[in-house]
Amino acid sequence: MMDMSFFAPRYMDIGAGAASRIAVMLGKLGLSRPLIVTDPMMVKLGLIARVTEPLDRAGMVYTVFSETVPEPVDRVIEAGVRLAADLDIDCIVAFGGGSPIDTAKAINILLAAPEGTRMRAFKVPVVADAAALPLIAVPTTAGTGSEATRFTVITDTETDEKMLIGGLGALPLAAIVDFELSMSVPARTTADTGIDAFTHALEAFVSRRANPVSDSYARAALGLIGANLRAVYHEPDNRAAREAMMLGATLAGLAFSNASVALVHGMSRPIGAHFHVPHGLSNAMLLPVVTRYSLHAALPRYAEAARIAGFAQPDDADQLAGAKLVDELDTINFDLGVPTPEAFGIGRDDWYGRRAVMADQALASGSPANNPAVPDAAAIIGLYEAIY
Incomplete structure (x- = not known):
C-alpha cells in the first residue's frame, strides 16, 4: 500500500x-x-x-x-x-x-x-x-x-x-x-501557455514525487495536449482543440500540484526573474534540452509519455520512443516559433554573467530535486549554456 x-x-x-x-x-x-x-x-x-x-x-x-x-x-x-x-x-x-x-x-x-x-x-x-x-x-x-x-x-x-x-x-x-x-488569446500566448501545460504534465509524470493519482491526471493531460497543441496555435478558432487544451491544462495542474514540477521549472523561474521572459516561454526554451539531459534516468517513463502524447508508436521500444520525444519537443519549438534566449534579445555577456546565480536560485527552489536526474550547480550552468 x-x-x-x-x-x-x-x-x-x-x-x-x-x-x-x-x-x-x-x-x-x-x-x-x-x-x-x-x-x-x-x-x-x-x-x-x-x-x-x-x-x-x-x-x-x-x-x-x-x-x-x-x-x-x-x-x-x-x-x-x-x-x-x-x-x-x-x-x-x-x-x-x-x-x-x-x-x-x-x-x-x-x-x-x-x-x-x-x-x-x-x-x-x-x-x-x-x-x-x-x-x-x-x-x-x-x-x-x-x-x-x-x-x-x-x-x-x-x-x-x-x-x-x-x-x-x-x-x-x-x-x-x-x-x-481562451478563444481570443494571441498566438504567442497560446503557444507559450500550451507548452507550459505540456511541461506540467511531463514533469509531474517523471517527478520523483509522482503517485498513482497524479499519474492518472498526467496521462490524461499528456494525451489531450499532445494531440491539440499545434491545432490551437495554427487554428485558433478550433473549438474542439481549445476545449481539449483547456481541460488538459487543468488536469496537468492537478497532476503537478500533487507530484511537483522538476528541473525545467526550477531553471525557468530565474530566467523570468532576471530577463523578464514569460513563464511559459522560458519553460519552452528549456524543455527539449532538460528532457534530453534527464532521459537516461527515467527512460521508461519518458517513453510512455511519448506514446501517450502521440509522439511515438505504441510498439516503439523505450529507447526509440524517448528519442522521438526529444525530437518532437525540438520540432514543436520550431513550429511554434519559440526563440532561444539569444534570439529573444538577451545579450551573451548578461546571460553568461548570471548563470551561477540563476543556478543557485534554481537549486534553492527545491524543484530540481524532484527531477529524475538530479543536477548540481555545474550541471545547471551547463544546461543554461546549452540553451543560449
Missing part, C-alpha cells in the same frame, strides 16, 4: 459558458461580495464583463483590482492587500491567465498574515497553509493550471528572485474552467 495525500479544489465548473454561471457558484458557496483580481488587458478588452455581467444580474457587489503585471511581483501583492484590507469582501475571484491567478493567491496568503509581513516570509521551504478568504479561479488561458494548484510564484523586487510559494493557502476553493475564454 502507498501512503499519499491529494489536493484539489472543492468545486469545479468545467465547460463552454461556465463563466456565465459564476454568480450561481458563488451563491452555492454562500458568497456574494468578491474582490476580482485581473489584469489591465482583461479590462481594456472588455473580457472582464464575462464575469461582472453575471454578478451584476445577480445583484452582487464587487470591486475590481486590475494592477497585476505579467510576472507577479511582491509590490503589486502588497498593493492588493492594502486594497482588500479596506473592503467589505467575502471572497476573491481571480480572472485571467496565470499571473492574475498567482497574484490573487499571494494577496490571499498575505492578507491572512500579521500586518507588515513580506511575501518572502512564505517562500519554500515555508508551507503557506493559511489564507484569508475563499478563492475562486477563472483561467482565460490553457496553460498554467494555477486554478487547480496549491502553488504561486512571486518575484521579490529587491533580490530579483522568483519565489516558489506553496501550501493549502494557495489552493482555490473553486475553479471555473470555460474554454471559450
Whole structure:
C-alpha cells in the first residue's frame, strides 16, 4: 500500500459558458461580495464583463483590482492587500491567465498574515497553509493550471528572485474552467501557455514525487495536449482543440500540484526573474534540452509519455520512443516559433554573467530535486549554456 495525500479544489465548473454561471457558484458557496483580481488587458478588452455581467444580474457587489503585471511581483501583492484590507469582501475571484491567478493567491496568503509581513516570509521551504478568504479561479488561458494548484510564484523586487510559494493557502476553493475564454488569446500566448501545460504534465509524470493519482491526471493531460497543441496555435478558432487544451491544462495542474514540477521549472523561474521572459516561454526554451539531459534516468517513463502524447508508436521500444520525444519537443519549438534566449534579445555577456546565480536560485527552489536526474550547480550552468 502507498501512503499519499491529494489536493484539489472543492468545486469545479468545467465547460463552454461556465463563466456565465459564476454568480450561481458563488451563491452555492454562500458568497456574494468578491474582490476580482485581473489584469489591465482583461479590462481594456472588455473580457472582464464575462464575469461582472453575471454578478451584476445577480445583484452582487464587487470591486475590481486590475494592477497585476505579467510576472507577479511582491509590490503589486502588497498593493492588493492594502486594497482588500479596506473592503467589505467575502471572497476573491481571480480572472485571467496565470499571473492574475498567482497574484490573487499571494494577496490571499498575505492578507491572512500579521500586518507588515513580506511575501518572502512564505517562500519554500515555508508551507503557506493559511489564507484569508475563499478563492475562486477563472483561467482565460490553457496553460498554467494555477486554478487547480496549491502553488504561486512571486518575484521579490529587491533580490530579483522568483519565489516558489506553496501550501493549502494557495489552493482555490473553486475553479471555473470555460474554454471559450481562451478563444481570443494571441498566438504567442497560446503557444507559450500550451507548452507550459505540456511541461506540467511531463514533469509531474517523471517527478520523483509522482503517485498513482497524479499519474492518472498526467496521462490524461499528456494525451489531450499532445494531440491539440499545434491545432490551437495554427487554428485558433478550433473549438474542439481549445476545449481539449483547456481541460488538459487543468488536469496537468492537478497532476503537478500533487507530484511537483522538476528541473525545467526550477531553471525557468530565474530566467523570468532576471530577463523578464514569460513563464511559459522560458519553460519552452528549456524543455527539449532538460528532457534530453534527464532521459537516461527515467527512460521508461519518458517513453510512455511519448506514446501517450502521440509522439511515438505504441510498439516503439523505450529507447526509440524517448528519442522521438526529444525530437518532437525540438520540432514543436520550431513550429511554434519559440526563440532561444539569444534570439529573444538577451545579450551573451548578461546571460553568461548570471548563470551561477540563476543556478543557485534554481537549486534553492527545491524543484530540481524532484527531477529524475538530479543536477548540481555545474550541471545547471551547463544546461543554461546549452540553451543560449
